[in-house]
Amino acid sequence: MADAKLLFIPTPGLGHLVAMVEMAKLIVDRDPRLSVTVLLMKYPFDSDVDSYTNSLATSGASPRLCFVHLPRDNDDSQSSSAHFLTNFVESNKPRVKRAVAELADSAGSTGRLAGFVLDMFCTTMIDLADEFGVPSYVLFTSSAAFLGMMLHLQSLQDEHHVDITEYKDSAAELDFPSLTNPLPAKVLPGLVLLKETVRPFLGHAKRMRAAKGIIINTxxxxxxxxxxxxxxxxxxxxYPLGPILNLKGETKTKACGGRQGxxxxxxxxxxxxxxVVFLCFGSMGSLGEEQVKEMACALERSGHRFLWSLRQAPPKDKVWFPSDIVDPTEALPEGxxxxxxxxxxxxxxxxQVAVLAHPAIGGFVSHCGWNSALESIRFGVAMATLPLYGEQQFNAFELVVELGLAVEIKMDYQRHPRRDPRLESDxxxxxDVIEGGIKKLMEEVDSDRRKKVNEASEKSRMAVIEGGSSYLSLGCLIEDILNNMP
Structure with missing residues (x-):
C-alpha cells in the first residue's frame, strides 16, 4: 500500500497538463510507496483540454494515480487579459485548498501527504504547501536553458534593478549563463518585454528558488x-527527467470515432x-490569412510531399484555442x-506523435513548443522553426544555434493567441523564405544536422530506460521526496 501521497497541480494548458500527467505515471510506476492525486483546474471556457481531462478518468492508469476535477469558474470576462493566467491560478487557490484539506483528512488510511508538485505557472501555490507543512517541487515544462534565462533575468531585475522591458525592439545580443552563444534580444519572450507582465512572469523564477526542487522536462x-x-x-x-512524453495515445478524441486519424x-x-514534410503549430497555434497563403505557395513551389495541420484562428473576442477549418478552400489560394x-x-x-513516428515523415515545420521539440527529437525528425508565441522564439534559437538540430525559417516571428498588438510582428x-527553409530541411540528407538529430534521438531513448540519466534522476527525486516528507 502506498504510504506517501503527492498532490500534482498543473495549469490546464495541454502541453503543461500532459507532461504533468505523464510524470505522475512515471512516479507511481516506479515506486509502490507513492501515490499521486492530480487536481484539475478548469478554464472558464471550453477548450481542447476538456476532452483530454475527461478521458483521464477512463484511462486505465494505476490505482495509485487519481484525478480530482475542481469546479469550473464560468466567468471568462477576463480571458483576453494579459493577467488571465495569473488571475486564474489565484482564483483557484480556495478550491485547491479545500480539495487538499479533504484529501489530508482522508490520508490517514491511504498515506501521509508528502508534498506538492506544481506547474511552473502555479508557483504561488507554494504558500498552500507551506500552510499544510509539506515541501514543494516545481515541474518546469520548458528547457533548462530557458529556466536559466528566467533566473538570470529575475536576478538582473530584482538585484541589479535592470529594466528588462528596455530590450523590446532592441538589436542587442545578450549573454546568458545557460547559453554558449549570445541571444538576440528580439527572441526574448513577449512576457518579459511588457511592463504589466514582466514582474508576474519573473516572479515565478523568484518563487522557484524557494522550492525543494525543480523537475525539468529535458x-x-x-x-x-x-x-x-x-x-x-x-x-x-x-531533476532532469525528460523526455516526458505521451507516446501511447492521442490527447484528443474526434467525434468521427477516430476516422480522421x-x-x-x-x-x-x-x-x-x-x-513528407509535416507542418503543425500546436494546440494554440494558428497562422494569419496572408501567412497561410504564403505557406501554401511555398509548399507548392517546393515540390515536396506535405501533411499540413491547418487551423482556424479564434475570433477576436475569444482567446487561445484555434479550431479546425470547415472548408479549407476558403483559406487557401484558389486551386x-x-x-x-x-x-x-x-x-x-x-x-502529432503518431505522425512524427511514421517512417514517411522526413521533416517537421514546427512552432517550437518544447513538447513538440522533444517529440521530434525522440523520433529523429529534423525541424524547421516558425515560432509563434510564449518561449517559442527562444526555443527556436536554442534548437538552431545552440543545439544544431533545426533549420531556421524565421526565429523572431510573433503571432500571439491574445493578439496583443504590442507583441505581434507586423x-x-x-x-521564398519558407520554401528555402523547407528545401534545406528536406534535401540536406547527409548533413551534420541530420546526424545530430539521429544522435539526440538515440540519447533521448537511452535517457529514460533503466540506468539512463533521467531514470537515475527520477530515483534521486523519489528518494528526496520520501526523505523530506513530514
Missing amino acids: FDELEPYALKSLAGLGAPAV NDIMEWLDKQPPSS FLDRTATIGKVIGWAP FVVTA
Whole structure:
C-alpha cells in the first residue's frame, strides 16, 4: 500500500497538463510507496483540454494515480487579459485548498501527504504547501536553458534593478549563463518585454528558488551546459527527467470515432520513406490569412510531399484555442488543393506523435513548443522553426544555434493567441523564405544536422530506460521526496 501521497497541480494548458500527467505515471510506476492525486483546474471556457481531462478518468492508469476535477469558474470576462493566467491560478487557490484539506483528512488510511508538485505557472501555490507543512517541487515544462534565462533575468531585475522591458525592439545580443552563444534580444519572450507582465512572469523564477526542487522536462545529454549552469544561478536541486512524453495515445478524441486519424495514417502509409514534410503549430497555434497563403505557395513551389495541420484562428473576442477549418478552400489560394492533390494533404487536428513516428515523415515545420521539440527529437525528425508565441522564439534559437538540430525559417516571428498588438510582428514570412527553409530541411540528407538529430534521438531513448540519466534522476527525486516528507 502506498504510504506517501503527492498532490500534482498543473495549469490546464495541454502541453503543461500532459507532461504533468505523464510524470505522475512515471512516479507511481516506479515506486509502490507513492501515490499521486492530480487536481484539475478548469478554464472558464471550453477548450481542447476538456476532452483530454475527461478521458483521464477512463484511462486505465494505476490505482495509485487519481484525478480530482475542481469546479469550473464560468466567468471568462477576463480571458483576453494579459493577467488571465495569473488571475486564474489565484482564483483557484480556495478550491485547491479545500480539495487538499479533504484529501489530508482522508490520508490517514491511504498515506501521509508528502508534498506538492506544481506547474511552473502555479508557483504561488507554494504558500498552500507551506500552510499544510509539506515541501514543494516545481515541474518546469520548458528547457533548462530557458529556466536559466528566467533566473538570470529575475536576478538582473530584482538585484541589479535592470529594466528588462528596455530590450523590446532592441538589436542587442545578450549573454546568458545557460547559453554558449549570445541571444538576440528580439527572441526574448513577449512576457518579459511588457511592463504589466514582466514582474508576474519573473516572479515565478523568484518563487522557484524557494522550492525543494525543480523537475525539468529535458535530459542531461541534450542540455549538459545549461543544466550545469543552474546551480550558479541559485536554482535548488534540479531533476532532469525528460523526455516526458505521451507516446501511447492521442490527447484528443474526434467525434468521427477516430476516422480522421485513420485517414491520415493511411495516407502516410502510401508515401515513400522520409519524403513528407509535416507542418503543425500546436494546440494554440494558428497562422494569419496572408501567412497561410504564403505557406501554401511555398509548399507548392517546393515540390515536396506535405501533411499540413491547418487551423482556424479564434475570433477576436475569444482567446487561445484555434479550431479546425470547415472548408479549407476558403483559406487557401484558389486551386491549391487540386494542384497539390497527388503530393499533399491538408488536415485539421493532427495526431502529432503518431505522425512524427511514421517512417514517411522526413521533416517537421514546427512552432517550437518544447513538447513538440522533444517529440521530434525522440523520433529523429529534423525541424524547421516558425515560432509563434510564449518561449517559442527562444526555443527556436536554442534548437538552431545552440543545439544544431533545426533549420531556421524565421526565429523572431510573433503571432500571439491574445493578439496583443504590442507583441505581434507586423510582417509576413514570404513564400521564398519558407520554401528555402523547407528545401534545406528536406534535401540536406547527409548533413551534420541530420546526424545530430539521429544522435539526440538515440540519447533521448537511452535517457529514460533503466540506468539512463533521467531514470537515475527520477530515483534521486523519489528518494528526496520520501526523505523530506513530514
